[in-house]
Amino acid sequence: MKSFPVRRLPSCIVHLAISLERSAVACALFAILLVGFTHNASAQRKQPERSIPNLYSNFCSACHGINMGGGQTEGFLDDTWNVGNDDAKIAEAIRVGNTNKGMIAFGGALSEAEIRGMVVYIRETIQKAKNQTGNFAKPVDGEVVASQDHKFRFKMVASGLTMPWSMAFLPDGRMLVAERSGSLRVIEQGKLLTNAIVGTPQVRAQGQGGLMEVVPHPGFATNGWIYLSFSDGGSNAMGADVSMTAIVRGRIRDGKWVDEQTIFRAPIDTYLSTSHHFGNRIVFDGLGYLFFSIGDRGQMENAQDITLPNGKIHRLHEDGRIPVDNPFVKTNRAFASIWSFGQRNPQGLAIHPVTGELWETEHGPRGGDELNLIRPGLNFGWPVICYGINYNGLPITEGLTAKEGMEQPVIHWTPSIAVCGIDFYTGSRFPKWKTNLFVTGLASQELRRLVIEGHAVKHQEIVFKNVGRIRDVANGPDGYLYVVMNGPDQIVRLEPTE
Ligand code: HEC
Known part of the structure; x- marks a missing residue:
């Protein structure tokens, strides 16, 4: 609960708490709400805190884009890889980074299993995007x-x-x-x-x-x-x-x-x-x-x-x-x-x-x-x-x-x-x-x-x-x-x- 980010609370609660900031009553009320809300939220959240999509949005999205379409740097959706189109090479790029280009090494921050999971997640996201935009034959009878x-x-x-x-x-x-x-x-x-x-x-x-x-x-x-x-x-x-x-x-x-x-x-x-x-x-x-x-x-x-x-x-x-x-x-x-x-x-x-x-x-x-x-x-x-x-x-x-x-x-x-x-x-x-x-x-x-x-x-x-x-x-x-x-x-x- 310590790490629970306040920005995820419904804004009405945050505003209520802020406007009554100095009132002890409000503080107590706020604490009760907070406990209730976080309890609910974690019960509803099926994904563990370190789910791969969470890790991506926390660690990668600022540079590679929320939807992997690119942000501060290139995204992945074009499916072209400077490091080579190979799962092992993409994993390596995440693990060791590239200081010259500004890619951080995540080897310590992410476990090996999380790096593998990240590669699968990146591949899945590219595939979904391709399915939406791809120009595939979708024939009907006789066509x-x-x-x-x-x-x-x-x-x-x-x-x-x-x-x-x-x-x-x-x-x-x-x-x-x-x-x-x-x-x-x-x-x-x-x-x-x-x-x-x-x-x-x-x-x-x-x-x-x-x-x-x-x-x-x-x-x-x-x-x-x-x-x-x-x-x-x-x-x-x-x-x-x-x-x-x-x-x-x-x-x-x-x-x-x-x-x-x-x-x-x-x-x-x-x-x-x-x-x-x-x-x-x-x-x-x-x-x-x-x-x-x-x-x-x-x-x-x-x-x-x-x-x-x-x-x-x-x-x-x-x-x-x-x-x-x-x-x-x-x-x-x-x-x-x-x-x-x-x-x-x-x-x-x-x-x-x-x-x-x-x-x-x-x-x-x-x-x-x-x-x-x-x-x-x-x-x-x-x-x-x-x-x-x-x-x-x-x-x-x-x-x-x-x-x-x-x-x-x-x-x-x-x-x-x-x-x-x-x-x-x-x-x-x-x-x-x-x-x-x-x-x-x-x-x-x-x-x-x-x-x-x-x-x-x-x-x-x-x-x-x-x-x-x-x-x-x-x-x-x-x-x-x-x-x-x-x-x-x-x-x-x-x-x-x-
Ligand atoms: C501070 C910005 C930044 C962050 C944060 C960041 N990257 Fe990068 N990443 C880069 C840059 C810059 C490159 C080099 C782009 C290039 O190859 O031209 C790069 C390259 C890569 C590559 C190789 C791409 C290729 O074309 O070969 C992969 C894979 C990658 N990043 C994955 C990730 C993942 C996964 C995360 C989060 C765990 C992440 N990056 C976080 C900036 C960042």
């Missing part, structure tokens, strides 16, 4: 968009869906759509059929759980298998309501889900009562294996524990058997399907069409969304290392971004774009997009195109933005690029116009 390499038309394929989370194409031209509620819907000759497939698994549609993924087997034309991943509910030994990601396969016959087999179901004692971070994507590598992801289920420390299924990428044979050459098959008590670990919430998986390598995207906390190149047995670091910070502005665990024995992301997005489904473009309708990685963003409402050379991202383009949360992207068998969107709930495709 032509001129992107960097191709002109395309934005074409509505299906509406009338409720929270579509995944789509798949069957060789006979039908499309399947997984809705969060558990409904598996069919689009036939461009029409969304009214009735969902009957008899698909019961899903726990709560929070981020539901029917998450639908993928036909690569040999669907001959074997008819369709794979589904979903949040499977149950009750554990204590009788608590719990859930975990599970995978089944089955066939569709006369509008019914039949021949169901369990491909992956974790032991019930690993199920959790949380309703977030399920993952989940399934990809086939075409060599007899399927990969899938499970998020940390909101128990971040579990991601480092290889005896548990959550916070991992898994690999199985297509019938659910565990491959004998999986990295932890011989490790005592390890979960044998684990392929890699230290993942937070991976909602994007794709196999590179040329190299066959497995690429993954995962949601970071506040900042630190990642694009990773997955290799067997490796530790991707969550929650020990991460480029994001906690939602309350505090560091995650030790606040490290790198550590021996833990993998770095190929790139990270800070601030978060809320990265979701990904796919490499393999069609021939957009020749200049061949093997580019398309990346969806939920919160950022954007479709990104990444040009990848070897293991590096050479270029990024925001293809369009602000037309809804983008959940998934996929190649159609017709060579068009399909996009699943939430709010509005629809599937659109991009068709070239040249």
